Amino acid sequence: xxxxxxxxxxxxxxxxxxxxxxxxxxxxxxxxxxxxxxxxxxxxxxxxxxxxxxxxxxxxxxxxxxxxxxxxxxxxxxxxxxxxxxxxxxxxxxxxxxxxxxxxxxxxxxxxxxxxxxxxxxxxxxxxxxxxxxxxxxxxxxxxxxxxxxxxxxxxxxxxxxxxxxxxxxxxxxxxxxxxxxxxxxxxxxxxxxxxxxxxxxxxxxxxxxxxxxxxxxxxxxxxxxxxxxxxxxxxxxxxxxxxxxxxxxxxxxxxxxxxxxxxxxxxxxxxxxxxxxxxxxxxxxxxxxxxxxxxxxxxxxxxxxxxxxxxxxxxxxxxxxxxxxxxxxxxxxxxxxxxxxxxxxxxxxxxxxxxxxxxxxxxxxxxxxxxxxxxxxxxxxxxxxxxxxxxxxxxxxxxxxxxxxxxxxxxxxxxxxxxxxxxxxxxxxxxxxxxxxxxxxxxxxxxxxxxxxxxxxxxxxxxxxxxxxxxxxxxxxxxxxxxxxxxxxxxxxxxxxxxxxxxxxxxxxxxxxxxxxxxxxxxxxxxxxxxxxxxxx
Numbered sequence: 001x002x003x004x005x006x007x008x009x010x011x012x013x014x015x016x017x018x019x020x021x022x023x024x025x026x027x028x029x030x031x032x033x034x035x036x037x038x039x040x041x042x043x044x045x046x047x048x049x050x051x052x053x054x055x056x057x058x059x060x061x062x063x064x065x066x067x068x069x070x071x072x073x074x075x076x077x078x079x080x081x082x083x084x085x086x087x088x089x090x091x092x093x094x095x096x097x098x099x100x101x102x103x104x105x106x107x108x109x110x111x112x113x114x115x116x117x118x119x120x121x122x123x124x125x126x127x128x129x130x131x132x133x134x135x136x137x138x139x140x141x142x143x144x145x146x147x148x149x150x151x152x153x154x155x156x157x158x159x160x161x162x163x164x165x166x167x168x169x170x171x172x173x174x175x176x177x178x179x180x181x182x183x184x185x186x187x188x189x190x191x192x193x194x195x196x197x198x199x200x201x202x203x204x205x206x207x208x209x210x211x212x213x214x215x216x217x218x219x220x221x222x223x224x225x226x227x228x229x230x231x232x233x234x235x236x237x238x239x240x241x242x243x244x245x246x247x248x249x250x251x252x253x254x255x256x257x258x259x260x261x262x263x264x265x266x267x268x269x270x271x272x273x274x275x276x277x278x279x280x281x282x283x284x285x286x287x288x289x290x291x292x293x294x295x296x297x298x299x300x301x302x303x304x305x306x307x308x309x310x311x312x313x314x315x316x317x318x319x320x321x322x323x324x325x326x327x328x329x330x331x332x333x334x335x336x337x338x339x340x341x342x343x344x345x346x347x348x349x350x351x352x353x354x355x356x357x358x359x360x361x362x363x364x365x366x367x368x369x370x371x372x373x374x375x376x377x378x379x380x381x382x383x384x385x386x387x388x389x390x391x392x393x394x395x396x397x398x399x400x401x402x403x404x405x406x407x408x409x410x411x412x413x414x415x416x417x418x419x420x421x422x423x424x425x426x427x428x429x430x431x432x433x434x435x436x437x438x439x440x441x442x443x444x445x446x447x448x449x450x451x452x453x454x455x456x457x458x459x460x461x462x463x464x465x466x467x468x469x470x471x472x473x474x475x476x477x478x479x480x481x482x483x484x485x486x487x488x489x490x491x492x493x494x495x496x497x498x499x500x501x502x503x504x505x506x507x508x509x510x511x512x513x514x515x516x517x518x519x520x521x522x523x524x525x526x527x528x529x530x531x532x533x534x535x536x537x538x
Contacts, residue, residue, distance in 0.1 A: 020168040020301070025359070027172040028294050032360050034179050035193060041282045042122045042194045044289025045114050046130035048264055050201070052257045053103045053138055065149035068245060071318075083230055084238050085146075091242070092142045100138045107131040114265060116272075121282035126191040133195035137202035144209045147216055159215040167208035174200030248397040255404040255444075259381075259437055262412055264289050267433050270419040274429055280366070284430055287370045291360060295371065296378035299345050300385065318394055327458050330390055334463045335523045337383045338470060339516060343477065345379035347508065350481045351501060354488065358497050366430075373434050380441035391448055399448050407444030411436050466519055473515050477508060484508075 032040060065088055072081035103110075111127035144167070148160040178196035182188045230238075267288060271281045317325040348355055352372035353362075360367055384407075391400050418432030452458040484504045491497055513520065 020164045022298075023165075023168050023172055024297060025294050027176055028291065029359055030176055031179065031197070032291065034176070034183060035190065035197070037283050037286050038121060038279075039179075039190050039194050040290040041286035042126055042130055042191065043197060044286055044293070045111075045122070045127050045264070046134045046194070046198050048257070048261050048289055049103070049110055049114075049131055050134040050137065050198070052254065052261055053099050053135070054141055065146050065242075068241065069149070079230055080234065080238055083235060084242060087235070087239055088146055088242055089143070092146050096139050096142045100135055103135040103138060104132050107135070114268075116268070121278050122191075126194075129191050130195045130198055134198035134201060136199065137205055140202055140205040140209065144205045144212065147209065147212045151212070151215060159212065163208040163212050163215075166211055167204040169204075170207045171200040171204030174203045244397075245392075248392050248400045251401055251404055255408045258408055259411060259440065260289070260293070262408075262415065263433050263437060266412075266415040267419075267430060270416050270429060270433070273416075274419070274423055284366050284370065287367050288374065288430075288433075291367065292371045292374045295348065295355065295359065296375060296381070298348065299341050299375065299378035300382050314390055314394060323457075326394065328462075330452070330458055331460060331462045332523055333386045333390060334383075334460065335466065335519075337379075337386060338463070338467065339520055339523065341382040342379050343474070343512065345375050345382075346474070346478065347481060347505070348375045349373070350478065350485055351504075354485070354491075354497050354501055357492065358494050358501065361494070362492060369428065370430055370434075373431055377434060377437050377441070380438055380445070384441050384444055387445055387448055391452075396448070396452075399451055403444045403447040406447065407440040407442075409440075410443050411440030414439060470516070470519075473512065477512055480508060480511070 035043065065085065068084055069081055072078070072084065107128045108124065110131060111124040115122060115124050115127055144163070148163060151160040175197040178200065179193040182196050183190065183193040264285065268281055268285055271284060276284070314326055314329055317323075317329070349372050352375065353368040356362075356368040356371055388400060388404065414436035415433050418436050419429040420432070422432035422435075423429040449460075453460065481504075484507075488497070488500050488504075491500060
């Protein structure tokens with residue numbers, strides 16, 4: 001199998017994740033028509049809790065494995081690397097089983113916290129059922145994740161990324177096929193249909209894991225290493241390092257999940273206190289937790305792809321003491337955000353009504369209004385993911401704890417006050433919750449960037465000097481976007497909107513790339529089309 005470098009691997013991972021997320025976005029069109037707004041809210045409740053428990057059960061080990069594998073390879077410690085992978089499989093199995101039982105047994109209590117006494121929507125019993133259905137995935141997904149981390153740490157980005165596509169295809173097939181069959185053919189309850197849909201996560205993980213097992217065996221045949229002569233102290237040291245490396249990944253990812261979970265709970269509480277009707281609360285909540293969140297993944301998938309390649313790459317450079325290379329990678333990470341992630345978010349914000357209509361139709365009043373602002377949190381989340389994972393590659397754990405903790409605490413403290421403030425001054429109260437999230441992310445980003453510059457001598461001049469021209473291009477692209485939006489503002493046909501948005505998107509991308517061609521190719525180091533044409537050898 002062929003290994004991938006940082007930018008090469010980042011592009012491969014990003015394209016695979018983008019394809020995965022694209023599948024995950026497109027399927028919501030039929031899925032929304034099957035289960036509706038109330039079903040979407042129920043689906044979102046289960047998945048937010050599942051993601052939180054999944055992070056806990058994984059214990060940050062998958063990315064820690066990627067980082068340690070890369071580090072041990074750079075230092076030539078092959079025996080330590082193989083023992084590390086062996087012991088992590090045992091650790092992850094224990095965490096997965098414990099997390100599964102906690103999630104399954106405590107589902108009624110969790111459901112009561114989410115739904116409470118709000119009338120007119122899903123009941124605590126409904127939420128309990130779907131949480132228990134999705135909890136089975138916790139037994140499989142972490143094992144799949146550490147296998148991906150092992151491959152990524154060796155630089156084998158392609159098979160790890162391809163397994164995500166396989167997982168998503170199977171999951172979506174179960175989601176759509178299962179929910180349709182249960183609800184439309186067998187006429188079963190909505191909660192049964194959603195329960196089958198969320199079980200798709202478990203089915204997809206099983207098939208993807210079978211694929212990765214074959215790839216893992218290939219590596220082991222290529223590099224068979226005897227670990228029997230590692231002494232007790234060496235094994236103890238490796239186990240300790242795994243735990244120490246895993247903790248910051250846990251903190252970062254749990255905090256990221258808590259942003260969503262906190263907003264989900266406090267949003268419902270705030271809207272209830274502001275006397276919003278129960279059905280409206282369910283609709284607004286479904287936009288935050290499911291339908292809007294699905295569209296947000298278009299932007300966050302870029303960050304996830306970068307992080308997959310960034311962590312082992314920076315860990316390798318850090319192990320060698322190559323700080324010039326680390327500085328270059330941080331700058332390229334920032335530039336990928338400014339040149340790719342942020343422009344996509346701005347485009348989606350401007351065309352929020354049209355994009356929402358394409359996916360969900362125009363009958364949901366709250367959808368486009370919320371999504372126009374909500375998509376900006378995806379841009380902040382994308383940069384948060386990239387920077388925090390870069391810090392983990394540098395072992396800056398205390399800095400991560402400080403930045404993430406203060407950001408999350410800020411979001412927690414501001415959610416309800418900003419909702420009440422916005423409502424009082426005539427602004428949509430749910431914009432207050434979104435603003436609190438943006439402020440929280442901003443704090444989590446500003447602290448590490450300033451600290452890295454002051455204490456670790458990282459320079460951002462290479463990125464900063466590109467921004468004046470880039471912001472001028474932003475202005476032009478925003479102006480053109482509003483002109484195009486004015487032309488199509490009265491179009492309601494979903495099919496026509498798909499064609500028009502596609503044409504507008506192609507025109508704007510062509511103009512944007514033509515102006516920034518030199519800078520974009522400088523970031524990637526080689527043309528993306530050259531990477532895509534490379535012969536697949538794995």
